[in-house]
Amino acid sequence: MKVSLRQVVGWSLFAAACLSVIVQLWTFNRIERENAWIDKLLSGHDIAIDKVIGAQPEVRLARAIYLKQMHRYDEALATLNLIIDQGGPELQTKTRYNLGNLYLAQAVEQTEALNFNEALPLAGLAKQAYRQALALDSGFWDAKYNLEVAMRLLPEMNRVNIGDDGPESKKSKLWTTVPGFPRGLP
Numbered sequence: 800m801k802v803s804l805r806q807v808v809g810w811s812l813f814a815a816a817c818l819s820v821i822v823q824l825w826t827f828n829r830i831e832r833e834n835a836w837i838d839k840l841l842s843g844h845d846i847a848i849d850k851v852i853g854a855q856p857e858v859r860l861a862r863a864i865y866l867k868q869m870h871r872y873d874e875a876l877a878t879l880n881l882i883i884d885q886g887g888p889e890l891q892t893k894t895r896y897n898l899g900n901l902y903l904a905q906a907v908e909q910t911e912a913l914n915f916n917e918a919l920p921l922a923g924l925a926k927q928a929y930r931q932a933l934a935l936d937s938g939f940w941d942a943k944y945n946l947e948v949a950m951r952l953l954p955e956m957n958r959v960n961i962g963d964d965g966p967e968s969k970k971s972k973l974w975t976t977v978p979g980f981p982r983g984l985p
Contacts, residue, residue: 840862863897899927925949
């Protein structure tokens with residue numbers, strides 16, 4: 800039986816097409832699985848770390864947002880630092896924005912607890928992260944807004960006179976100097 804060149808090329812193309820379909824199906828399945836993980840994380844349920852480690856950066860970003868919401872700041876910070884330079888400019892912008900949100904949330908908590916020495920560097924790191932996000936996307940309104948919040952937080956902490964006043968007096972001086980102090984965006 801003689802095999803012609805046409806038959807070899809035909810079977811080769813068929814095998815390549817089958818392989819391509821298998822790869823596409825596997826990729827589609829991975830995308831569906833990771834989208835389900837993102838939905839689960841954003842609805843407030845954790846995903847095991849072993850699943851997230853090999854996942855796309857978007858899944859890790861969703862997990863960092865979840866960790867921040869659960870006040871697990873150190874884990875969220877570690878996760879964001881792992882993906883800060885991964886992905887395209889849009890993902891890098893979102894990562895830096897969420898890093899700023901993480902630092903800003905910590906700065907506000909420290910400020911409300913009257914721990915100004917801890918709050919000052921956190922507010923500075925938040926401003927730096929928002930500026931980096933804006934350097935990547937100058938039209939990112941949420942980052943602009945939160946940068947404004949961080950900038951308002953820092954000068955107000957410098958104005959507080961930490962003298963003989965009690966904690967309640969210090970707290971009221973801090974927050975009443977800026978009427979309608981915005982809390983930032985999620």
